[in-house]
Amino acid sequence: MAGIIHKLSAARLNRLFLGGELSAVEITESVLSRIAEVEPAVGAFLTVTAEHALDRARKLDARRKAGDTEFGPLAGVPIALKDNICTCGIETNCASRMLKGWVPPYDATVVERLRASGAIIIGKTNMDEFAMGSSGETSAFHVTRNPWDLDRIPGGSSSGSAAAVAAEEVPVALGTDTGGSIRQPAALTGVVGMKPTYGYVSRYGVVAFASSLDQVGPIGHDVEDVARVFQVIAGPDRRDSTNAGRTPPEVKFGGEPSLKGVRLGIPREYFGSGIEDGVKARIEEAIRQLEDLGAAVEECSLPTTEYALSAYYIIAPAEASANLARFDGVRYGHRTAQANGLHDMYSKTRAEGFGPEVKRRIMIGTYALSSGYYDAYYKKAQQVRTLVLQEFQRAFERFDALVTPTTPVTAWRLGEKLDDPLSMYLADICTIPVNLAGLPAVSVPCGFADGLPVGLQLIGKHFADTQLLQIAWAYQKVTKHHEARPNLAPKGGRQA
């Protein structure tokens, strides 16, 4: 089994660990060796915590040998974390020079929950700097490559988490999703990614990009694993005042997949001019398969969708401009070597510490909040946000879930859109409205277009996350697209 351990699902690994068939150390070593093998090609990680992980694994094994049976649902399961999630004692730098070398003195709530469930933290994954980007390329350190085509981007901003799962370096990973940053890279790398309802998962210890939009979520090979991790990380947390204090109902998968009685809406605005033919074909195919499963499918219209992107690119940068003000060189992170006074220290520190995309968004946000512009931009954007939410709520009077492409395009070539921010922003057009409305959504693989993965997005009602996962599971069960794996040559070199 040793050669394929890294291919196994979280559910399977947990079962094998609990049954004593695989030790946590064996699992961890297998995963570490896979990482060593493919990381030079993929570049999914910023930090691999081999010693920490082996230490945890040894302790888990010792507990199990001592007869302990009180293990959580992720016991023995290796997991990778996006590097904007604080890990006590493990560097967390958000792929920014600004935080290079910063070691948090505390764990994010989701990390506490993962540790308590027996998960083994394998490392911290690469990302767009401070989660700002849609390709992973704004990382200050290195790019992450799409395991399906190493010349292409894996999507972003949770680029490393999606690529690490797709490349079978870890069975599951955590990402964060502010405008699509879990779902979009999941779609582009052919894995399952979930953005929970805003307020289901604590944000405490997650380095904020846009506080009213950010949500942590799981990435995995299949819906069961994603659900398993979601169940662990979701739940009440008093340290996050925007947490809803709700525990998701237990979700069980099994039996004959059926969507009888499920009403699905197809919002036509998500199939607009920017969509690639190949993507459109896969999504239409998926819709037919959902119908075959018994779902009642009907086209609908969400006309405010076209304003969502503009509203998002006001609200998210506005919040970011304040959230990133703390990176001032006073207490932690980068501080310029030479400064003449406090203000010089601020401007040099921030000029040196932040990359161009982060600076662009801080400037947009600062401008949008400025006296005299607030009403025209921020306030108007919030009004649009309300309209987007109301429109979704009206749609959910008729539908249990909405079905759209996750992205209108497949993975593009590295560097292709780096100098064209607007075209980069458009890649998130299908995912952004969901964040504005705080809804849950999941992206599941639905096949390939020109050899590149396509993602199907299912959008659900507030706190109907588990219901959404049930629909995704039924689809996955009959299509098996999630079982496709990229062929990363064992020699680990780049493809020609």
Place this chain on the structure above:
Amino acid sequence: MSERWETVIGLEVHVELSTETKVWCSCKNEFGAEPNTNVCPVCLALPGSLPVLNAQALEYAIRAGLALNCKIQRYSKFDRKNYFYADLPAGYQISQYDLPLCYDGYVDITKKDGTTRRIRIKRIHLENDAGKLLHAGDDVTAADYSLVDFNRAGVPLIEIVTEPDIRSAEEAGLFLQKLRSIIKYSGVSDVKMEEGSMRCDVNISVRPAGSSEFGVRSELKNVNSFSAVVRAIEYERKRHIAILEEGGQVEQETRSWRDAQGISVLLRSKEDAEDYRYFPEPDLPPVVISDADIERVRAALPELPDAVMARLMNDYGLSAYDASIIASEREFAQWFLQAVELAGGGQAKTIANWQINELNRVMNEKGLGPEQIPVTPEQLVGMLQLIDKGTITGKIAKTVFEKMVETGKDAETIVKEEGLTQVADEGELLAIAREVVAANPKVFEDWKAGKQSAAQWFVGQIMKRTRGRANPQLALKLVTQALEEQAAKE
């Protein structure tokens, strides 16, 4: 000149709430701890940390609002006020912009002449304090480096903003005293200016007397004591008037008060005013306050200075001004009421006089706080009884009082030990009277010539000889007798 001008003043007062813990985290809220010991990821604004509203801070802010006759916002929210400074860890302060917790209140002040003025409170909002900078040098410009202590970062503050209803430095001083007194009674802060738990910014403008339009205002920062507020207003008022009388125009600007030099200096002009880019705090949900919440807080409010003052005036006949002084501290009022209970209501006015003129003076001189009253009500009443019985004179009583303060002994003990009993022995006093009359023929001649004050002068001499212990009426009678005897002799 200045009668032609009217001064218009509004105050912004920051008060630190004395909650157990800070406003967004559970670090201890205490003054004077070792630097950077009461800190955590939240109040240091470490990446990923999030604020959680302290329920006690919310309750205290509402309590302060009710004590200041404010209305309470049923739906309130927090906003980020963005600016960079080394003592502000997040790069923004969590404050309240357009929906402050409390609004539309007032404070009534009582002036020396007994008249009252109502100063309206525009709003009270809840926010966090910043840390404290320590400059390695005389001031920030001369320092090689600065150190930051974040113990204070995240301490809850309320900012109380008045309407521009204050018309003089005296009124501003009285307002602050009264505000301090109400806040202290309500138990939400110990309002110690010397520990920085109450700080004040002053908005001031002048306009021609009788005008209803406001002049251009300046905002004075860094005004850190009650007396500094009075000095700063006097200075700034004169500065404005001087500009206007020369035909100039006052510029709208923010100025810093330098108390040691007694001047204000330009901090920034209107053009350079900071844009705080307020927007709703996405990390905190709006605050919804029910009628029941408000009534619960209101029911727990203690009796406040105005009610105590009314009681002192109605039940004991004190003047408005005297009552306002005694009511200004809960301990003063309790002390007064105990003394009156011991001595009887008829003595209320006398007790108030002793308390205001002697006790308060001594306490001010010694820098004693209201919780350190050096004489018990029993001791004062005991002394008053000695006066009544004629054991000591009113004049001696002042000496006895001071000795009570110094030694803590009872009046009776002091009188015995020091031999301060009144001399009421006619023979003894008459002998002294005869001696002083005989020894001062020139003054005796004045008296004979009809100068009435000459007799009083002889009484003074007797007092001197008896170290103030002579009964003054008796002394006058015997001086008169001695003078008439002397005149008869000639």
